[in-house]
Amino acid sequence: MRAGDIAVQTGLATANKRWCEVDFLTFESKAVKNVHVLGDAIQIAPAMPKSGHMANQHGKTCAAAVVSLLMGKEPPKMPLYANTCYSFVTDEDVVHVASVHRYDAEKKTMLTVPGSGGVSARASELEGRYALAWARNIWADTLA
Numbered sequence: 001m002r003a004g005d006i007a008v009q010t011g012l013a014t015a016n017k018r019w020c021e022v023d024f025l026t027f028e029s030k031a032v033k034n035v036h037v038l039g040d041a042i043q044i045a046p047a048m049p050k051s052g053h054m055a056n057q058h059g060k061t062c063a064a065a066v067v068s069l070l071m072g073k074e075p076p077k078m079p080l081y082a083n084t085c086y087s088f089v090t091d092e093d094v095v096h097v098a099s100v101h102r103y104d105a106e107k108k109t110m111l112t113v114p115g116s117g118g119v120s121a122r123a124s125e126l127e128g129r130y131a132l133a134w135a136r137n138i139w140a141d142t143l144a
């Protein structure tokens with residue numbers, strides 16, 4: 001697996017020639033100035049999942065940073081991303097995995113917030129309703 005051809009051919013995919021290393025405060029490529037990379041194409045921080053939910057959070061962090069940079073200001077220093085993935089194990093019953101990731105200024109990477117997130121104890125129909133509500137919200141937010 002790797003980022004798309006365009007990332008490899010343009011020299012953006014610097015991590016093992018597969019993934020694009022970025023500054024997690026701005027999502028600016030570490031290899032090509034003024035190019036910002038989001039979503040599955042990036043080299044993730046440890047334990048940071050690749051998901052549509054995370055790509056949504058990358059987009060918001062990047063947009064806020066670009067607005068700050070255009071205004072000659074420092075980008076926000078403490079981005080915080082949440083992730084939830086739901087999986088249907090029957091047509092009604094669902095399990096989830098969730099996590100929260102915060103920027104660590106010293107390490108210049110995203111770290112999992114201790115005690116955050118978790119996984120379902122068991123599949124349930126209630127989580128099936130949460131999953132559909134999550135889906136409707138993330139689609140509306142991302143695709144609006």
Ligand SMILES: Cc1cc2nc3c(=O)[nH]c(=O)nc-3n(C[C@H](O)[C@H](O)[C@H](O)COP(=O)(O)OP(=O)(O)OC[C@H]3O[C@@H](n4cnc5c(N)ncnc54)[C@H](O)[C@@H]3O)c2cc1C
Nearest residue numbers: 004005006038039040041050051052053054055084085086
């Ligand atoms: C089976 C499966 C289940 C998943 N379930 C979930 C889930 O439940 N929840 C969740 O949050 N995430 C889930 N994901 C992960 C989620 O789909 C991805 O993390 C998300 O789609 C990444 O978004 P992206 O925009 O970074 O990349 P993509 O969605 O891959 O979009 C990249 C786009 O760029 C296009 N492209 C490539 N090269 C070019 C080019 N040269 N010019 C123009 N366009 C180009 C591609 O055609 C593609 O449309 C799942 C993934 C899979 C495979």
